[in-house]
Structure formats: structure tokens, C-alpha cells
Amino acid sequence: MTISHFSAVLLFSLFTSIVFGITQRAQPKKMVRFGALCFALFVGGTIAASWAMWLIKH
Amino acid sequence: MTTKVQEPAAAGGKTGSGDAVASGASPALALLAGWLVPGAGHLLLGKWVRAGLLMVSIVGMFAIGIALQGKVYTPNTGEPLDMLGFAGDLGSGLLYGLARLLGWGQAPVLTAVADYGTKFIVVAGLLNVVAAVDAHSLASGRKPS
Numbered sequence: 001m002t003i004s005h006f007s008a009v010l011l012f013s014l015f016t017s018i019v020f021g022i023t024q025r026a027q028p029k030k031m032v033r034f035g036a037l038c039f040a041l042f043v044g045g046t047i048a049a050s051w052a053m054w055l056i057k058h
Numbered sequence: 059m060t061t062k063v064q065e066p067a068a069a070g071g072k073t074g075s076g077d078a079v080a081s082g083a084s085p086a087l088a089l090l091a092g093w094l095v096p097g098a099g100h101l102l103l104g105k106w107v108r109a110g111l112l113m114v115s116i117v118g119m120f121a122i123g124i125a126l127q128g129k130v131y132t133p134n135t136g137e138p139l140d141m142l143g144f145a146g147d148l149g150s151g152l153l154y155g156l157a158r159l160l161g162w163g164q165a166p167v168l169t170a171v172a173d174y175g176t177k178f179i180v181v182a183g184l185l186n187v188v189a190a191v192d193a194h195s196l197a198s199g200r201k202p203s
Contacts, residue, residue, distance in 0.1 A: 001122075001125040001126055001127075002126070002169075002171050003126070003171065005170075005171075005174075008126075008171070008174045008178075011119075011122060011178075012119075012174075012177075012178065012181070014115075015115040015116070015118060015119045015182075015185070016115075016119075016181065016185065018111055018112075018115045019112060019115050019116065019185040019188060019189060020188075022108050022111060022112060022189070022192070023188050023189055023191075023192040026201060026202050026203050027203070
């Protein structure tokens, strides 16, 4: 099996955010919100770091 | 002549231990079950949806790591990162035992995607430890719900 780097980022972020959301908050509504925040930060952080590396190189 | 002193209604004031009895599972059992089988700690506590989501997430992450031909660490005393990798893998409980038993993840890592697989396997183990500790907190009443 092989996947693209971006797919790996999405899968990693999804699974990790689900576990973080469930374990770090007590109410279901807050779990969803925190999980969504983690997912956005994971994916957004990766994209931001990628652009930063591209800018450093160029 | 004596003076009657009124005693307080509740002496001691110990609180916070009632949830463990109400859930029906001891904290240690929830921790152990959660470590051995992802989501089993929450299952014991009757948290079906959380247990299912945790199981799908952790087992899915571990399975993807294996499918990407990631490395499964063995007990070692070499490089510190290898020892930490083993500690992370061990967090998967029975999944790690199954991988060792069936010889998964023993091929050398040659591609970047396979290295991602190695990280998926380690992080699956670490997330399982987090989930097992959460089950312990729920069973002991430290986490309210």
C-alpha cells in the first residue's frame, strides 16, 4: 500500500484528533469542538510548515 | 453543669469515590483492559460510542502503519530513539503482540512512506495509552463524564 504525503497528513490528523477530542474533554459537544480544532491545527500547521520550508529554499 | 456541644453533621467529608462504584469497573481493570485492547476500557464503563471511535482510530492507525510497511520495534538497548520507539509500540497492547507473533513490520524501511508507517504505529501506541488513562480517570471519578 502507498499513499500520498497529504493523505498521510489527513489520516494522521483525523485519527489523532478523534482520540484527543474524546480524552481531553468531558462533554460530547466540547469533544467535537476540540477534535475539530486539533484537526484544523494539525493540517493547517503542516501546510504552513510546508510553505515555510518552500520559502526558505527559494 | 455541662454544656452540650453540637457536632458537625458530616465528619471527614470524603467525596469523589462514588463514581467508581456506579460504573461497575475498577479503575485498574479499566486501565489494563484499555491498554490491552483499544477502547475496551471505555467499553467496560458503558461508553459505547467513545469505545467504538477509539477502537476504530487506534486500530486503524496501527493497521495503516503496518500496510505502509512501517517498522515494528523490538526490545533493544541500542539507539535511544529505537528504545523510545519500542516503548511507544508497546502501548498498543495486544496489537503489538499480534504484530510480533505474525512477523509484521520486520522489513527494512526504504521509503519515506514506510517511515510514515513507522510513526503511525508508534503514535497508535501512544494514543492507546492516553485512551487507557482516560478510562482509568472515568472509572475513578477524576473525570466527571
